[in-house]
Every structure is written in C-alpha cells, then in structure tokens.
Amino acid sequence: MMFFTNLHAGWKSIVKHRFHSIINILGFAVALSVVVLIGLYVYRELSTNKFHKDINQIYKICGWSAPYPLATTIKAGVPELQTITNVIRVKTRYVLTYEDRQVVMESGHLSVDPEFFKIFTFPIIAGNAEDPLPDFKSIVLVESMAKAIFGDSDPIGQMVTLGNVSYAVTAVLADIPINSSIQFSALFRINPSQHYGNSTIGQYWKAGLCEIFAKLPKGSDVDALNQKMQDVVGRNGNLEFFGVDKVVLYPFTEVYFDRLQLWSQFKGGDYGKVMTMLAIGCVILLIAIINFFNLSTASGMMRSREIGLRKVNGATRRSLVAQFLAESILIAFIAMLLAIIVDNLVIPLFGAFVGVPYPRILMTHGWEWLLLIGGSVAVGCLAGSYPAFYLSNVDPVKALYVGRVRSGFGVVMFRKVLIVFQLTAAIALIACTLVITGQKNYLGNHDTGFDRDQLICVGMDASVTRQKQAFLSEIRALPNVECFSITSNIVGYQEDGVEKMIGDYYGEEKPIYIKYMYADTAFFSTFGIEMIKGRVPVLPQEYGYVVFNEAAMDALNGDDPLELRVNSKVHSINPDGSVPTVGVSGVCKNFNSTSLLVGIDPLKIIVVNDYPNGILNLRVRVHSMDNMIQLMNDLKKIYKKFGSSDSSSNIMILDEVLRMIYIAETKYQVIFSLFSIFTVIISCFGLFGLILYSNTQRRKEIGVRKVYGSDVPEIVVLLIRSYLGYVAVAFVIATPIAYFFMNRWLQAYPYRIGLHWWYFALAGLIALMIVALTIGIHSWRTASSNPIKALRSE
Structure with missing residues (x-):
C-alpha cells in the first residue's frame, strides 16, 4: 500500500x-x-546457433570446403563419432513451381545427408519426423515456404518442381530462428551417385563441394580424434589438393565468429x-x-x-x-x-x-x-x-x-565529474565515428591492383553454357565490347578456394598452402594485370600451366618460375595415384583477387581456355551512362535469347559488385554513427537541464550585469565560457582513449588508414560547437530577459 x-x-x-x-x-x-x-x-x-540441442558436442570438420567422400572416409574409419553429415549450401534464389504457382526460395537451399537432422535441432512440425528425406526425390520445406506455396492445404505428399525435376514434400520444418547462421528455405538430399566431372559426387576428391559437421559423444577427447581422423584420411583418402593436416574438429559454437582461421558459409x-x-x-x-x-x-x-x-x-x-x-x-x-x-x-x-x-x-x-x-x-x-x-x-x-x-563542494564536484564523463564519451564516440567512416571510404576506393573500371561480369548459367560458343559469338559482335575473358569466379570478390601445393624447385620439394583460380589467356590483358617474369602460357601446348603472383614466389623462396613444377587440378590423377604436375609459365604482379578485408596471399592462376561455365568478364568502351544502359539491355536480350530469363542477377558491373563487398562495413559505420549521434543528443538533454538550472540560479547576476551596461552577446559568451573548461578536460581524456581503441580496431584490416591528429581535433571541435549551441540557445533567452524582473524575483 x-x-x-x-x-x-x-x-x-x-x-x-x-x-x-x-x-x-x-x-x-x-x-x-x-x-x-x-x-x-x-x-x-x-x-x-545456441538453440541447437547438445551444441557443445557439434563440430565442423575441416577448415575449408571439403570433397564429399571425405566424410564417408572419416565415418568408416572413426566410429567414435556419433554421427556425421555433408552440407552443401546453395545461395542462389531458385524458383519452386507448384501447378501454376511459382515461389522464390529467398534463403536459398541446402543439400544434406539424412544425418543432418541428428546433429542440428530444426523441429519438424509435419511429415515424417523419423526419416524426413527418405530418397533423392524428397524435399523438406520450412513452414513459411510451405504456406507460400500451398496456403492452408496439407503440403505432405504434394509434388513441386525445381527446374525440370519433381520432388515430393516429405516434411515441414518450423521457420528457422533469426539467431541461426544456417538459413534455408528448403532441404534436399545429396545424391552421391550424381555425375560430377569425370566421376560422381561420392567419389570425386578434387572439388570442395561440402561442409562437414559431426556430433561427438559427451566427454570425447578432441585431440585424440583429430589425430585418428588424420591417420585414417592419410591412409584411405586422396587429399593431395586439400591437406590432411587441415582435417581438424572446430567447435560449432566458435564458427560464427571465426574471422580468419576457417572457411564456412555459416560464419559471418x-x-x-x-x-x-x-x-x-x-x-x-x-x-x-x-x-x-x-x-x-x-x-x-x-x-x-x-x-x-x-x-x-x-x-x-x-x-x-x-x-x-x-x-x-x-x-x-x-x-x-x-x-x-x-x-x-x-x-x-x-x-x-x-x-x-x-x-x-x-x-x-x-x-x-x-x-x-x-x-x-x-x-x-x-x-x-x-x-x-x-x-x-x-x-x-x-x-x-x-x-x-x-550544493556542497562534494556535490558540485561530483556533478562536474559526471559532466566531464558525458563529454568524454561524446568526443570519443565522435572521433571513433570519423575514423570508421574514413576506413570504410578507404576500402571502397583502394587500388585493387587491376583495372576494374568499365568491366561487366556475366554469370553463365547452365542454359548459356550448353550454347557457349554461339553465346560468345553474339557477345563479341556487340560494338562496345573491346575484349573479354572467362574466369571461374568474380575477380576481386573470391577465388575458388585454397589447396596444399607441392612445388618442385630444382629437385627440392616445397609444400605451401595457396589460393587458386581458373582463367583464360585473355585474363591478364582484359584486367590490365602486368606480367613481371615469364609470360602467359601458350595453349594448347602448355595446357593447364599456371601463373603465380609475387606472393606465391616469395612463399616458395624462388626466383626463376620456369624451374618450378607444381601439382595441378586440371589433369586427372595418374594411374599410380600420384598427382600430375605442370610448369609455371610466369609471375604476375600482386593484385587483390579477393576482398580487401583479407589481403594478398599466395595465388596460382590455372590457365585454361575451356573452363565450362564461370564468369564472362567484358571490357567495354562506353562514354556515357546512356551507352552503358543500352549495352546492358543488349546483353539481357542476348541472355534471354539463349533460354535464360533471369538475367538481372547474372549481369553486373564489376565496380558495383566490389563496392557491395563492403556493405557490412558501411552498415556498421552507419549504425555506429547513428548511435554516436544519439549519445550526443542524450548528453545534450542533460546539459540543457543543467544550464536551465544554472542560469536560473544566476538570474540576479545577469540582471546586475545588464544594468551596468553588458549587452546580450557578452553575457552569452560569459555563460558559454564557464563550460568550455569541461570540454577541454574531456578532450584531453577522450583523445588517448579513442586512439587506443581505434588503433586496435584497425589492426584487423590489412589495408588501413593512419590515425591522423585531425580526426581527434575535429571530434573536439564538433563537441565544442554542440555544447556552445546547446548552452547558447537557452543563455540567449536568459540574457535577453528584462533585468528588472530578475532583480525583483530575488
């Protein structure tokens, strides 16, 4: 009460x-x-990911993408693992068709082994909970996807079509929680017998298609399991292109925040x-x-x-x-x-x-x-x-x-300390915002080492690939296209992956881990990448030959690339099980083949002119935005002519794509800036209230000053000046604090700006202007009041 x-x-x-x-x-x-x-x-x-049952028993195997048979090899040789599954993520937003209705899979889809459901906790709300993916023509939908396709009808047993293949809906999952890094709209079952390259997915060791996850029994000795897995894979596997030493158990709880140690599509x-x-x-x-x-x-x-x-x-x-x-x-x-x-x-x-x-x-x-x-x-x-x-x-x-x-001295001093703390926080956050903005702009405009202007990327899908030569002939006939090159991925965005390479240099074997990509002979001229040693391979005589970047030669401690022989992913494995080797025709200048957030690592470019699909990179000659729009429309018409209707997501301006890489940095900068602004606004609320109280206390003093001839600007300056000391003290405290944290923050970037003095000086100046404006607004009103009223009120 x-x-x-x-x-x-x-x-x-x-x-x-x-x-x-x-x-x-x-x-x-x-x-x-x-x-x-x-x-x-x-x-x-x-x-x-903390919502998964027994989360501390779930591990990712291998720090990179892995070939499908790696999981089956581990499963057969390491029975201590409770269960294991391959996962293939497809980010492309494919369309599912049901009768006359088409629905886009916004979150992409996963192809998995049946053991997926024994590892991860995604509740099944309808259908076969014991065996959600009984065969290769089954599909599991999330609840929102099922409702979008079937409405209130029962989806179980219904047939949907992806491309030209029909699948039966065998189960429905509850919608994926927002705090799951594994997001998808549908699940399919991996078919190990499906043809891939010159083999099948279940037997193909040369391509990293999958991520492997396993569940361990409680109390398992992870170090012992790591050693046993490597022994088993070393005896029974074929990981010449990946490296047995990378077959390691990584706790799934650490995958999402892992920045550099491992590769995963479920981190971020x-x-x-x-x-x-x-x-x-x-x-x-x-x-x-x-x-x-x-x-x-x-x-x-x-x-x-x-x-x-x-x-x-x-x-x-x-x-x-x-x-x-x-x-x-x-x-x-x-x-x-x-x-x-x-x-x-x-x-x-x-x-x-x-x-x-x-x-x-x-x-x-x-x-x-x-x-x-x-x-x-x-x-x-x-x-x-x-x-x-x-x-x-x-x-x-x-x-x-x-x-x-x-107010006693202690109360007044305590209040002053609190004001200084507020201003210190505001100045430090303003300085951090300026540094973060500068770093974001630096990344967006940094030289990548290749000419990325007026380059258009065209992703060649299956229908285009089937008619590749005719498609390229029509592209070549466009008047504004100067030259083109085919690469396996978008240059400046990502390579194909990382592999363990054995370099034979004057008879001495030198193993290194190296990134790789596929490109044709026109790649170097199209992208303006200079050869500093040797030359581009002559095809077909030097089919599969590679070009190294400078970082790769430095890693091998070699000077003469022509004396190098390296294992290649292009050729089939030799009959005796060994990996064939090819020559190194030359060395190109370092360039950023991937994001500037990663930096330049050893890279080998596998030069082939018959890469099956990949990215078509067009060097164009346009003089205005109208020319560019016309060219993009021409490309879309050609794309559609070859049976591909979804050209909008497959035709991109390279410079725009590379800028989109840093969208996360841009978002972080915007959010940080907004929250910093709110911090300053909240501080101003407190300052305004204190100024109101302080000016009320000094009404008699202001009245006397006006009677003795002081004008309004003089009084306002006097009232503002009493707070400038707080700003000065706060600036002195805030500068080293902001410098310390921003210096540590910048260390995560291989390419970064310098912490110039003017970032901090500008932050102090901005804070000073805000404080002066906040104080001045009310002080002007107080100083403009009738002094007689102020004197009578006392």
Whole structure:
C-alpha cells in the first residue's frame, strides 16, 4: 500500500515539475530505445546457433570446403563419432513451381545427408519426423515456404518442381530462428551417385563441394580424434589438393565468429563489433543515468521547501528515500513505454538495414512484461538512488529558512565529474565515428591492383553454357565490347578456394598452402594485370600451366618460375595415384583477387581456355551512362535469347559488385554513427537541464550585469565560457582513449588508414560547437530577459 502511495506522490511531483520531468523522460526514452535496439542486436549475435540441442558436442570438420567422400572416409574409419553429415549450401534464389504457382526460395537451399537432422535441432512440425528425406526425390520445406506455396492445404505428399525435376514434400520444418547462421528455405538430399566431372559426387576428391559437421559423444577427447581422423584420411583418402593436416574438429559454437582461421558459409559474425555495440549501449544507459543524477540533484535544490515541510511534519528519511525512488521508477517506466513504442516503429527499418527480421515487441509474453517492470525498477533505482539519499538528508531548518539548499563542494564536484564523463564519451564516440567512416571510404576506393573500371561480369548459367560458343559469338559482335575473358569466379570478390601445393624447385620439394583460380589467356590483358617474369602460357601446348603472383614466389623462396613444377587440378590423377604436375609459365604482379578485408596471399592462376561455365568478364568502351544502359539491355536480350530469363542477377558491373563487398562495413559505420549521434543528443538533454538550472540560479547576476551596461552577446559568451573548461578536460581524456581503441580496431584490416591528429581535433571541435549551441540557445533567452524582473524575483 505504501508503495502505491509513494507512486501517487511521485506522479504528483512529476506533474508539478513537468519541465524537468519531460527532459528526464525524453532523455531516458531516447536512451532506452537505443539500448533496446542494441540489446536485440547483441542478443541475436551472441545467441547465434545456441538453440541447437547438445551444441557443445557439434563440430565442423575441416577448415575449408571439403570433397564429399571425405566424410564417408572419416565415418568408416572413426566410429567414435556419433554421427556425421555433408552440407552443401546453395545461395542462389531458385524458383519452386507448384501447378501454376511459382515461389522464390529467398534463403536459398541446402543439400544434406539424412544425418543432418541428428546433429542440428530444426523441429519438424509435419511429415515424417523419423526419416524426413527418405530418397533423392524428397524435399523438406520450412513452414513459411510451405504456406507460400500451398496456403492452408496439407503440403505432405504434394509434388513441386525445381527446374525440370519433381520432388515430393516429405516434411515441414518450423521457420528457422533469426539467431541461426544456417538459413534455408528448403532441404534436399545429396545424391552421391550424381555425375560430377569425370566421376560422381561420392567419389570425386578434387572439388570442395561440402561442409562437414559431426556430433561427438559427451566427454570425447578432441585431440585424440583429430589425430585418428588424420591417420585414417592419410591412409584411405586422396587429399593431395586439400591437406590432411587441415582435417581438424572446430567447435560449432566458435564458427560464427571465426574471422580468419576457417572457411564456412555459416560464419559471418564479428565479435569485436558486437562487443563495441554492447559497450556503446552501456555508455548510453550510463549517460542517461548521469543525466538523471544531475537533473534530479539540481532540480531538487528548488524543492527544498517541500522536503523541509515534509521533515517538519514527521516524514522520516526512509519515507523520503522511498518517495524519490518511486518517482524515479515511475519516470523510468514511462520512458520505457515510450521507448517500446518508438522501437516498434523503427524495428522493421532496423531489421531491414542489418538484414535480420527482428520481431516487434508486442508485450504478448510474460517475460516481456517482466523485463519492462523489472527493467524500470532496476534502472529507476539505479538512477534515483543518489538523488534520493542526497536530497533526503537536507537540513529542514536551512531548507525552510533559505528557500533552497546550496550544493556542497562534494556535490558540485561530483556533478562536474559526471559532466566531464558525458563529454568524454561524446568526443570519443565522435572521433571513433570519423575514423570508421574514413576506413570504410578507404576500402571502397583502394587500388585493387587491376583495372576494374568499365568491366561487366556475366554469370553463365547452365542454359548459356550448353550454347557457349554461339553465346560468345553474339557477345563479341556487340560494338562496345573491346575484349573479354572467362574466369571461374568474380575477380576481386573470391577465388575458388585454397589447396596444399607441392612445388618442385630444382629437385627440392616445397609444400605451401595457396589460393587458386581458373582463367583464360585473355585474363591478364582484359584486367590490365602486368606480367613481371615469364609470360602467359601458350595453349594448347602448355595446357593447364599456371601463373603465380609475387606472393606465391616469395612463399616458395624462388626466383626463376620456369624451374618450378607444381601439382595441378586440371589433369586427372595418374594411374599410380600420384598427382600430375605442370610448369609455371610466369609471375604476375600482386593484385587483390579477393576482398580487401583479407589481403594478398599466395595465388596460382590455372590457365585454361575451356573452363565450362564461370564468369564472362567484358571490357567495354562506353562514354556515357546512356551507352552503358543500352549495352546492358543488349546483353539481357542476348541472355534471354539463349533460354535464360533471369538475367538481372547474372549481369553486373564489376565496380558495383566490389563496392557491395563492403556493405557490412558501411552498415556498421552507419549504425555506429547513428548511435554516436544519439549519445550526443542524450548528453545534450542533460546539459540543457543543467544550464536551465544554472542560469536560473544566476538570474540576479545577469540582471546586475545588464544594468551596468553588458549587452546580450557578452553575457552569452560569459555563460558559454564557464563550460568550455569541461570540454577541454574531456578532450584531453577522450583523445588517448579513442586512439587506443581505434588503433586496435584497425589492426584487423590489412589495408588501413593512419590515425591522423585531425580526426581527434575535429571530434573536439564538433563537441565544442554542440555544447556552445546547446548552452547558447537557452543563455540567449536568459540574457535577453528584462533585468528588472530578475532583480525583483530575488
């Protein structure tokens, strides 16, 4: 009962002191809305994949993509593994057809072994739960996909078509949680007997098609299993192109945040960025609490008569503390409600921007109400504790006699420290934002080592590949096409993979791990890549010969590429099981064959003119955007002529593709900038409230100065100058802090900007301008008031 009485008294106080209450509530609401968004983001990232049952027993095998038979070899030779599965991810958004209805698989699909369901926890809500993929003509749909195709009809047993192949729906899964890095719209079963190259998928060791996952029994000795797997694969496998030493168990819990150690299509988190966002959230909440400290103690000085009267009438310190805490809890609760309303408005935009469909906060679950009430009580008590205990301790006689309580030296100093902390956080975040923006722009404009201007990439799908020569003839006839080259992947975006290569140099074998890609003889002239030693292979005499980059020659400690012989992926395995070798015809200059986030590693370019599909790279000559639009339309018409309707996603301007690589960096920069702006805004709420209180306290001084001839600008400058010391102290503290964290952050990038002094000077200048503007707006109003009124009020 007493609690509700205190809440009622708190509400009356909020209404009575509505101006300060509004500042407090708005500041809290803005802060809490940002904190909730950050909380959603951080929770999703840190909980990714944690919903799987026995998550600590799930491991990824092999740090790279692996050939299909590797898993079967391990399964046969290492019975200690509980179960094992191959997974092939297809990101392409294929279309499923049912009668006259076509639905795009937005999240792509997976091809898996049946053991997939014994490892990962994706609940089956309809169909055959014991054997969801009984044969190679089965398909498992996620719930939203099934509803999009069949509506409310039962999907089990229905036939859908992908391409020219029909599949029977045998099971339906619950929609994939947003905190799963394994996202898909449908599951198919891998057919090991399917033809691939000159063999079948189940027997083909030369291509890394799969990711392998396994579940271990509890208490397994991982080191012993690693050794046994490598022994088994070394005796029974054929990993000349991959390296037995890389057949290692990686905990699945660490895959998502792994940045460099292993390759996986199910990674993508950045632990450092998550921790940075968490830190920003804590700073924003702390600044909001500091605002409450400062505003409550400052405005509380004006409530001294109320406190004094309550004490004279018998109110105990305990009851006053309870009232102030109830008031702060009520303010926090109102702010939390406003924050939820704001977040529900912006969550769809936030989710679309970061690429995760976060659900709205609809308060339909008990835990949501628990968080709302519990969070309000926790934040309210934390924010209101210091003002409550301080204000409840005032002397009632002084409070009633003087009319207000003068702040003691300790209180004033504490308030100054809090102001400096707020400004320090604001300046540091502004400096970090400037550095992050500079790094993002640097990556977008950095020289990749090849000429990427006016290059168009055309992905040749199956229908084009079947008529490849006719297709290329029509492309060659276009007037604006200067030359073209076929590569296995988009240059500057990704290579084919990594393999273990044995280099024979003057009879000495030198093994290294090397990235590789396929390209034709026109590649070097089309992309403007200079040969610094040797030459491009002469085909067909030197079929399968390779070109190294400078980094590869450095890794081999060799000077003469013509004396090198290396194993090649082009030719078939020799009858005795050995890997055939070819020559190295030359060395090209280093260039970024993949993202600038990775840097330049040893690379071999396998030169062939008969690569079956891949990417057609066109060097074009256009002088205006109209020419480019016309050329793109011509390409689409040719593409459609050869039976390929989906040309929009297969015809791309290379420069645009390479800029899209850094979309994650751009998003991070935008989010960091927005949260930094909100931090500054929240700090301004507190500063504005303190300036209002301070100027009210100095009304008589301002009035006297005006009577003695001071004009408004002089008084405004005087009032602003009293706060400039805070900015200076904050700048001195913030600069080394921001430098330390940004220096560590930049170390993750192989190509990075320098931490120039002007980033920090500009951050201090921006903070100074914001503070001056915040102070000046209200100070101008105060200085412009009638001095007679100010003198009479005293």
